[in-house]
Amino acid sequence: MKQTVQNLPQEFLSLKSTPAYLFDLDAFRERIQKIRGLLGHRAKLCYAMKANPFLTQTAASCADRLEVCSPGEFRICERLDLPMEKVVLSGVWKDENDIRRTVRTWHGANIFTAESLEQFELLRRISEEEHCPLRLLLRLSSGNQFGMDKDAVLEIIRGRTSYPQLTLLGIQFYSGTQKKRLAAIGKELQELDDFLKYLSSDCGYTAEELEYGPGFFVPYFVTDPDVPDEELMAQFNSMLDSLSFSGRITLEMGRFLTAPCGFYMTAVRDIKNNCGENYVILDGGIHHLNYYGQTMAMKQPFLSVLPKSSMCAGEMIDYQLCGALCTAGDILVRKISLPRLSCGDRLLFSRVGAYSVTEAISLFLSRDLPEVYLWSAARGLIMERESMPTDMFNSPMHL
Numbered sequence: 001m002k003q004t005v006q007n008l009p010q011e012f013l014s015l016k017s018t019p020a021y022l023f024d025l026d027a028f029r030e031r032i033q034k035i036r037g038l039l040g041h042r043a044k045l046c047y048a049m050k051a052n053p054f055l056t057q058t059a060a061s062c063a064d065r066l067e068v069c070s071p072g073e074f075r076i077c078e079r080l081d082l083p084m085e086k087v088v089l090s091g092v093w094k095d096e097n098d099i100r101r102t103v104r105t106w107h108g109a110n111i112f113t114a115e116s117l118e119q120f121e122l123l124r125r126i127s128e129e130e131h132c133p134l135r136l137l138l139r140l141s142s143g144n145q146f147g148m149d150k151d152a153v154l155e156i157i158r159g160r161t162s163y164p165q166l167t168l169l170g171i172q173f174y175s176g177t178q179k180k181r182l183a184a185i186g187k188e189l190q191e192l193d194d195f196l197k198y199l200s201s202d203c204g205y206t207a208e209e210l211e212y213g214p215g216f217f218v219p220y221f222v223t224d225p226d227v228p229d230e231e232l233m234a235q236f237n238s239m240l241d242s243l244s245f246s247g248r249i250t251l252e253m254g255r256f257l258t259a260p261c262g263f264y265m266t267a268v269r270d271i272k273n274n275c276g277e278n279y280v281i282l283d284g285g286i287h288h289l290n291y292y293g294q295t296m297a298m299k300q301p302f303l304s305v306l307p308k309s310s311m312c313a314g315e316m317i318d319y320q321l322c323g324a325l326c327t328a329g330d331i332l333v334r335k336i337s338l339p340r341l342s343c344g345d346r347l348l349f350s351r352v353g354a355y356s357v358t359e360a361i362s363l364f365l366s367r368d369l370p371e372v373y374l375w376s377a378a379r380g381l382i383m384e385r386e387s388m389p390t391d392m393f394n395s396p397m398h399l
């Protein structure tokens with residue numbers, strides 16, 4: 001996975017207002033194009049926007065689909081005026097009012113997933129009441145609260161002649177993220193292939209498509225194995241080639257596409273030595289930064305010190321990098337050897353394009369949300385979101 005710090009815009013690298021995220025739209029577009037190219041015609045790409053909603057508009061222009069998982073995510077797509085034909089409206093529970101509003105507004109342009117018999121019945125009823133044909137993917141469970149087990153999927157498929165207004169496109173399956181072993185993905189694909197074969201032989205139902213989230217691994221830490229995309233995709237392609245299923249395959253991906261395209265900058269605000277340990281206090285912290293698999297801050301993510309000149313200093317010092325939340329757990333890196341730091345130096349964390357902007361505990365301590373910048377060569381550096389206070393979310397509405 002390539003580091004692109006050197007290519008980042010100077011305006012961002014010299015920003016004084018920290019903390020801030022930068023999402024590189026060109027890098028994201030190139031990554032989607034690269035992965036599409038490596039897949040050839042074997043599979044299409046669906047961007048799971050939960051990984052980073054700020055990249056959704058770019059994804060809409062170069063990915064085949066968008067996986068949208070909540071009314072809030074759907075409203076983002078509406079505000080951006082994105083093509084509804086690309087939207088797969090997923091999510092374990094969909095509220096009747098939300099489904100009905102979507103159907104009335106978009107007349108079945110998007111695909112829905114059905115995640116239980118109950119939710120399927122709701123979609124069927126709304127489709128009938130609104131006189132609107134709908135296209136559905138049936139989510140097969142991987143053994144948790146998401147989707148349905150095989151018996152429930154079979155029950156829906158066996159009854160398909162009684163709901164002609166519904167097109168059952170096929171199966172959706174996602175079992176989890178950060179899968180280090182490609183063999184685990186191969187096993188899942190084989191099991192899905194067997195199930196699709198069974199649907200055909202037992203029910204006479206030929207699925208048009210399989211929408212599958214592989215949960216590819218992203219190396220976040222300096223000790224993580226870093227398999228080149230070309231090698232990973234070549235192995236994955238041979239797994240796809242070995243399937244009997246000849247319908248359309250769409251890969252739902254978030255982390256793997258977005259992680260390398262995001263950066264987070266935070267500044268050193270205090271440095272102290274407590275009982276022999278060098279603590280650096282930053283203006284950011286774990287409420288902004290979230291590396292999946294980081295355990296007790298023991299692993300070292302990819303980061304650089306700005307300005308770069310300070311990297312040239314000979315003396316290296318062991319630091320503990322801490323945020324400014326009121327928890328001893330607000331540590332970004334427990335031990336890292338860096339050139340001597342001064343207050344005002346900035347740290348640039350890489351590979352934060354996935355989930356940090358949405359998944360971190362941003363309301364804790366009512367600290368402000370970081371600024372968000374988008375970069376593309378065509379439009380330059382754009383501030384997409386100002387720094388925003390969060391205290392009003394944590395106080396009575398009338399104050």
Ligand SMILES: Cc1ncc(COP(=O)(O)O)c(C=O)c1O
Pocket residue numbers: 048050051067090174176177178213214215216252253254255256
């Ligand atoms: C249904 C579904 N598809 C795709 C994804 C994206 O997964 P990843 O970020 O591992 O690619 C998720 C993530 O939670 C998901 O729930």
